Amino acid sequence: MKTKDKIVLTSLELFNERGERNVSTNHIAAHMGMSPGNLYYHFRNKSDIIYEIFKNYELMVDTYLHVPRDRAIHMHDLIAYLDAVFNGLWAYRFLHQDLEHLLASDDRLQEEYRQFTLRCLASIQSIISAMEDSGIYRPMSEQQRKSKALNTWLIVTNWMTYLKTIHSNEDEQEALTRKSIQHGVYLILDYVMPYLYEDKRELAMELQEKYRFDGIAPLAQEKIAS
Amino acid sequence: MKTKDKIVLTSLELFNERGERNVSTNHIAAHMGMSPGNLYYHFRNKSDIIYEIFKNYELMVDTYLHVPRDRAIHMHDLIAYLDAVFNGLWAYRFLHQDLEHLLASDDRLQEEYRQFTLRCLASIQSIISAMEDSGIYRPMSEQQRKSKALNTWLIVTNWMTYLKTIHSNEDEQEALTRKSIQHGVYLILDYVMPYLYEDKRELAMELQEKYRFDGIAPLAQEKIAS
DNA sequence: TCCTTTTTAGAGTATATACTCTAAAAAGTC
DNA sequence: GACTTTTTAGAGTATATACTCTAAAAAGGA
Numbered sequence: 001m002k003t004k005d006k007i008v009l010t011s012l013e014l015f016n017e018r019g020e021r022n023v024s025t026n027h028i029a030a031h032m033g034m035s036p037g038n039l040y041y042h043f044r045n046k047s048d049i050i051y052e053i054f055k056n057y058e059l060m061v062d063t064y065l066h067v068p069r070d071r072a073i074h075m076h077d078l079i080a081y082l083d084a085v086f087n088g089l090w091a092y093r094f095l096h097q098d099l100e101h102l103l104a105s106d107d108r109l110q111e112e113y114r115q116f117t118l119r120c121l122a123s124i125q126s127i128i129s130a131m132e133d134s135g136i137y138r139p140m141s142e143q144q145r146k147s148k149a150l151n152t153w154l155i156v157t158n159w160m161t162y163l164k165t166i167h168s169n170e171d172e173q174e175a176l177t178r179k180s181i182q183h184g185v186y187l188i189l190d191y192v193m194p195y196l197y198e199d200k201r202e203l204a205m206e207l208q209e210k211y212r213f214d215g216i217a218p219l220a221q222e223k224i225a226s
Numbered sequence: 227m228k229t230k231d232k233i234v235l236t237s238l239e240l241f242n243e244r245g246e247r248n249v250s251t252n253h254i255a256a257h258m259g260m261s262p263g264n265l266y267y268h269f270r271n272k273s274d275i276i277y278e279i280f281k282n283y284e285l286m287v288d289t290y291l292h293v294p295r296d297r298a299i300h301m302h303d304l305i306a307y308l309d310a311v312f313n314g315l316w317a318y319r320f321l322h323q324d325l326e327h328l329l330a331s332d333d334r335l336q337e338e339y340r341q342f343t344l345r346c347l348a349s350i351q352s353i354i355s356a357m358e359d360s361g362i363y364r365p366m367s368e369q370q371r372k373s374k375a376l377n378t379w380l381i382v383t384n385w386m387t388y389l390k391t392i393h394s395n396e397d398e399q400e401a402l403t404r405k406s407i408q409h410g411v412y413l414i415l416d417y418v419m420p421y422l423y424e425d426k427r428e429l430a431m432e433l434q435e436k437y438r439f440d441g442i443a444p445l446a447q448e449k450i451a452s
Numbered sequence: 453t454c455c456t457t458t459t460t461a462g463a464g465t466a467t468a469t470a471c472t473c474t475a476a477a478a479a480g481t482c
Numbered sequence: 483g484a485c486t487t488t489t490t491a492g493a494g495t496a497t498a499t500a501c502t503c504t505a506a507a508a509a510g511g512a
Contacts, residue, residue, distance in 0.1 A: 098324035158384035194420035
């Protein structure tokens with residue numbers, strides 16, 4: 001793997017772990033056992049590293065956030081979207097920690113993130129539309145679709161942040177999140193429920209149950225379930 | 227007014243304007259025409275200033291987020307809550323910009339913010355409950371109320387952040403926000419709509435219309451309206 | 453092998469930040 | 483008016499950060 005890509009990967013890892021603010025370019029270099037000079041040979045500045053990470057993130061999201069072309073959309077697709085989105089958010093969680101600052105210090109990122117958001121909102125609206133067409137969602141107005149897309153976006157992009165503010169740092173991070181990320185899916189399904197046709201609700205609620213996470217220890221929960 | 231309070235106010239102002247990360251204690255002192263030494267006579271460190279600001283915020287929210295005791299709750303109460311909440315978020319908007327970092331650097335704040343959140347979620351649940359009792363919301367399960375409260379919280383606390391990421395900095399801040407904050411109310415009303423009894427929907431939609439903001443220039447919008 | 457280009461190390465720099473220390477001024481008290 | 487306490491100024495410090503510069507090593511090509 002190229003050094004440049006390694007820098008991007010290491011930076012992402014450190015940013016996620018400690019927060020972008022607490023990770024200096026010197027840290028990144030040290031962590032890779034390389035000199036700062038070398039790092040700056042590959043990237044003009046810290047912002048450029050972040051920009052590169054964003055482009056990866058953007059590419060990932062743009063890849064999976066599409067309505068299937070060759071077949072009707074299904075409830076399971078919704079779950080698949082949500083799973084993918086939440087995992088993506090987790091994998092790039094530092095991005096949303098202080099997005100405003102990142103955007104403020106890089107005009108290019110600011111504009112491209114803006115476009116990215118608008119594109120995502122449009123995609124969500126298309127997905128809603130497709131769900132209407134396939135008889136899962138009840139029909140709604142353009143304006144309602146817009147609001148639904150935006151509300152969904154707000155819930156989704158804030159879920160990770162919420163978790164990190166509410167859970168004391170004692171909880172081991174990895175154990176905490178893998179499970180509790182799932183609850184995000186649960187919440188969105190709850191949000192979506194009233195817009196489903198009655199005959200789809202039962203399936204939806206069944207699927208939803210699998211994603212509930214009450215914050216009790218995962219093991220205990222599994223015991224109860226079995 | 228006491229110097230200590232003035233420091234808190236000035237800090238809040240600067241934090242909101244430029245972001246906490248970009249405002250040093252030296253900046254605050256300079257902006258007040260006082261020496262850094264003096265500032266540190268009143269506060270042991272920057273975290274303590276932030277903590278003090280948080281306590282003000284907390285007090286404010288705790289004051290207005292209550293179910294009325296002497297009468298039944300009304301649709302208009304919901305609007306009043308939302309108005310208050312969004313204005314509060316605007317007035318302390320720096321707090322949510324990089325909350326995670328603020329919490330990570332102050333254990334006391336971390337724990338108290340956690341408690342604050344849980345208290346708010348409980349309050350929202352109480353409000354939902356009261357709305358059920360007064361025949362506005364349809365009855366729902368405890369679990370559903372929980373999800374609704376959490377989703378509402380996620381939308382509300384992320385709305386300001388969203389606005390700041392999507393609007394290019396060209397838009398003048400003040401004009402932008404006063405109007406677009408309102409759209410947050412619109413969104414929550416959209417979220418809430420399906421849970422209302424049919425006979426309340428018309429009123430709700432009427433109220434909601436007043437809060438719509440499409441992002442077109444406020445003046446143009448007012449022209450169309452008149 | 454000689455030459456060119458790419459990659460690397462590592463020392464160094466300018467600047468900012470959070471915070472300290474000492475002594476003087478101001479305010480309050482009797 | 484003597485005193486004690488509170489508030490203030492302002493110079494200073496240790497540390498970190500983003501980033502630069504030069505020269506050497508490594509890689510690649512003919």
